[in-house]
Amino acid sequence: MPPGARPERLTDAARLLFSPEEVAGPGFWAALDLPRLRQAFRRQVRRWHPDAASPLPGWTAAARQARFVAVKEAYDLLRAHLRQAPPLPKPRLIAVAGAKGGVGASILAANLGVFLARAGRRVILADLDPAGPTLPLYLGQLPGSRAACSEVREGRGRGRQSLWGPALLTREDLGLPEGEAGGVAWNALLAHLQGLGAEDILCDLGAAPTTGALDLFLAAPRQLLVTTCEPAALVRAYGLLKRLRHRLPPEGRPAGPVPAPELRPLVLFNQVSRRDRPREMGRRLQEVAARCLGVTITVLSLPYREEIATSVRDLVPWASRESDPARGPFSALGRLFLS
Numbered sequence: 001m002p003p004g005a006r007p008e009r010l011t012d013a014a015r016l017l018f019s020p021e022e023v024a025g026p027g028f029w030a031a032l033d034l035p036r037l038r039q040a041f042r043r044q045v046r047r048w049h050p051d052a053a054s055p056l057p058g059w060t061a062a063a064r065q066a067r068f069v070a071v072k073e074a075y076d077l078l079r080a081h082l083r084q085a086p087p088l089p090k091p092r093l094i095a096v097a098g099a100k101g102g103v104g105a106s107i108l109a110a111n112l113g114v115f116l117a118r119a120g121r122r123v124i125l126a127d128l129d130p131a132g133p134t135l136p137l138y139l140g141q142l143p144g145s146r147a148a149c150s151e152v153r154e155g156r157g158r159g160r161q162s163l164w165g166p167a168l169l170t171r172e173d174l175g176l177p178e179g180e181a182g183g184v185a186w187n188a189l190l191a192h193l194q195g196l197g198a199e200d201i202l203c204d205l206g207a208a209p210t211t212g213a214l215d216l217f218l219a220a221p222r223q224l225l226v227t228t229c230e231p232a233a234l235v236r237a238y239g240l241l242k243r244l245r246h247r248l249p250p251e252g253r254p255a256g257p258v259p260a261p262e263l264r265p266l267v268l269f270n271q272v273s274r275r276d277r278p279r280e281m282g283r284r285l286q287e288v289a290a291r292c293l294g295v296t297i298t299v300l301s302l303p304y305r306e307e308i309a310t311s312v313r314d315l316v317p318w319a320s321r322e323s324d325p326a327r328g329p330f331s332a333l334g335r336l337f338l339s
Contacts, residue, residue, distance in 0.1 A: 010081060013074035017044055033195070034082055041075040091124075091198045093190070094337060095220035098207035099227035099237035104270045106134045107312055108226055108302075108333075109204040114139075114319040115334040116200050117165030124198040125166045126174070128213060129206030133170040138315055165320075167198070190219060200337070209240075214247050222337060223265035225297075229276035237267065238288060245293045268333070269301040300336075305329050 014023045014032075017040040022028055048068040050061060059067075094112075098105030106129065113125040127135040174189065193201050203220070205213045217223055227237040244263055267285060269278040282299030289295045308329065311318040322328040 010078065013077045016071050016074040017041060017078070032078075032082065034079065037075065037078055037082065041071070044071045091194055091196075092200050092222065093194070093220040094200060094202045094222040094224065095205060095217040096202060096224045096226065097205040097209050097213075097217055097240065099225065099233045099240055101131075101207040103207070103226050103228050103233055105207065105226040106204050107138065107308070108224075108268070108270060109202050110135055110138050111308075111317050111319040111330050112333060112337065113166040113200075113202045114317045115328075115330050116202075116337060118319065119334070119338055121338075122197065122199045123166040124193070124196055124201045125168050126193060126201060126203045127168065127170045128174075128176070128203050128216075130171075130208060130210055130213075131206055133172070135168060135204060136170060138312070139166070139168055139317065140315065166202075169193075190216060211247075214244055218244060218247060218263060223263070225265045225267045226270050227267060228271050229269055229278055229281050234281060234285065238285065241265070241289055241293060241295055241297070245295055263295050264297070265295075266298045266300060266336070269299065271304045272301045273304050300333065302329060302333065 011023060014028070017037070018028075045068070048064055048071055050065050050068060096105055096109040096112075106127075109125065113123050117123045125135055125139070127133040174192070176189075193203075203216060205217060209217060225237060225240060227233045244265075248263060267282065269276070269282060272278045278299075278301035282301070286297055286299060289297050305318075307321075308318045311321065319328065319330055
């Protein structure tokens with residue numbers, strides 16, 4: 001909400017703790033939370049406290065004391081205001097991982113994000129592929145471009161605004177290192193993503209998820225594993241299921257820092273041709289996963305469509321071209337994630 005819609009006393013209090021430019025920004029009030037408020041208060045305390053080591057030139061002790069009291073009153077007022085505000089609704093986390101490179105997991109994540117956005121959902125696409133971002137290119141943003149940042153929920157969190165609806169975040173936007181990110185606090189990252197005000201957060205983990213990314217996959221209520229009927233892809237899909245299962249101790253508690261629900265992924269056979277046998281392959285994978293891993297999986301298939309391949313070459317998501325996405329190839333998958 002813009003500052004003008006706030007009581008004047010709240011705006012005046014915010015100006016004592018933050019710069020006037022920050023308070024005047026369109027996303028300031030939506031982005032303001034208790035951790036950010038505490039950080040600003042500590043910064044002002046170091047500056048105005050009567051016992052500060054470096055007195056400000058031109059300010060008497062009495063003036064500094066008065067300013068410090070005003071800062072403390074402003075902090076108390078804003079803290080009480082934030083505690084009275086209704087909590088943000090918890091978004092739905094959807095994790096997408098590929099069995100191997102080339103199975104189309106990122107393309108599927110992009111089109112699913114566009115499908116959900118066109119259905120009226122507030123969607124964030126988080127490209128967490130350790131091999132490098134591909135979603136910015138496919139969604140109409142060249143990697144590294146200085147496009148205007150989108151405001152997610154009036155400024156709570158920033159990301160590149162794609163041309164097709166979802167807000168886009170990359171590993172660079174989130175401050176994640178390239179490749180294996182053993183030092184990343186994935187639980188803190190998950191909490192950050194869930195505080196961005198979106199209804200759906202799609203995390204593209206790539207074809208070789210890091211150990212921490214596996215925990216994030218397990219933490220997602222909606223888990224999507226993309227493969228093809230190619231034998232190598234099936235073997236890699238089973239290997240990924242095995243890695244995920246081993247992240248859960250026998251008693252069901254997660255081995256990593258992120259709380260994990262039961263492992264029940266949706267396995268999607270992508271790019272299915274007439275010669276493939278997705279039902280037979282899916283049944284075999286279900287049987288092996290249940291017998292050897294104790295994991296229940298759901299199987300779905302998506303046929304190969306030349307229009308989708310053309311959209312990849314054109315860098316335009318197919319779901320954005322369809323006049324009625326509810327009748328397109330992603331409709332069955334999209335309805336599962338809308339329910």
